Amino acid sequence: MLKPFFDKNLLEAGCDEAGRGCLAGPVFAAAVIFNKKYRNKWLNDSKKLSDKMRYELRPEIEASAISWAIGIVDQHEIDEINILNASFLAMHRAIDKLKTRPELLLIDGNRFNPYKKIQHQCIIKGDAKFLNIAAASILAKTYRDDFMKEEAKKYINYDWQNNMGYPTKKHRAAIKKYGVTPLHRLSFKLLPSQLLLDI
Numbered sequence: 121m122l123k124p125f126f127d128k129n130l131l132e133a134g135c136d137e138a139g140r141g142c143l144a145g146p147v148f149a150a151a152v153i154f155n156k157k158y159r160n161k162w163l164n165d166s167k168k169l170s171d172k173m174r175y176e177l178r179p180e181i182e183a184s185a186i187s188w189a190i191g192i193v194d195q196h197e198i199d200e201i202n203i204l205n206a207s208f209l210a211m212h213r214a215i216d217k218l219k220t221r222p223e224l225l226l227i228d229g230n231r232f233n234p235y236k237k238i239q240h241q242c243i244i245k246g247d248a249k250f251l252n253i254a255a256a257s258i259l260a261k262t263y264r265d266d267f268m269k270e271e272a273k274k275y276i277n278y279d280w281q282n283n284m285g286y287p288t289k290k291h292r293a294a295i296k297k298y299g300v301t302p303l304h305r306l307s308f309k310l311l312p313s314q315l316l317l318d319i
Contacts, residue, residue: 121161122251133222134252135211138260142285143310144303145268146194149210150259152252153186165247166257174258181255189217190263199307208233228253275301
């Protein structure tokens with residue numbers, strides 16, 4: 121089972137993002153605060169769970185959390201400030217929306233832009249170590265997937281309902297054939313150089 125907290129004396133929010141490596145769509149982040157006594161043996165890094173399990177856990181997380189929130193940074197902002205800063209900003213926006221102010225932020229990864237005057241702790245692979253970060257990873261992933269599945273209905277050629285905007289062969293072949301959409305991140309390398317030669 122994952123750890124329930126990092127510091128037993130502080131109210132903690134776990135934070136994680138989803139969609140950093142995608143070619144299209146926003147980056148989503150989530151922040152989750154649990155009671156110190158909360159336990160859940162099924163919670164884990166969202167990448168280690170099936171799609172079905174992630175969606176089954178989402179209402180459980182939302183019902184059990186003291187507070188939870190989602191933050192979004194769209195593709196235009198990503199192009200302006202780069203994906204790393206956009207990931208941090210999405211987390212900041214999620215923290216902004218929390219109804220309870222945390223005293224410590226547990227951040228998945230090794231870097232973070234400080235948020236106001238709240239102390240933070242960066243934890244590499246934190247979504248596989250702490251319940252609140254794992255919960256944040258599940259919320260960020262499922263809400264972003266919902267967004268991309270909805271957009272896939274408008275942009276039917278890119279297979280977003282399956283790839284969620286990640287750089288699969290089918291996605292890149294569609295970019296080559298049909299061009300970019302308003303959701304594509306223009307600052308990203310959308311096509312490998314060998315494909316660009318053929319355009």
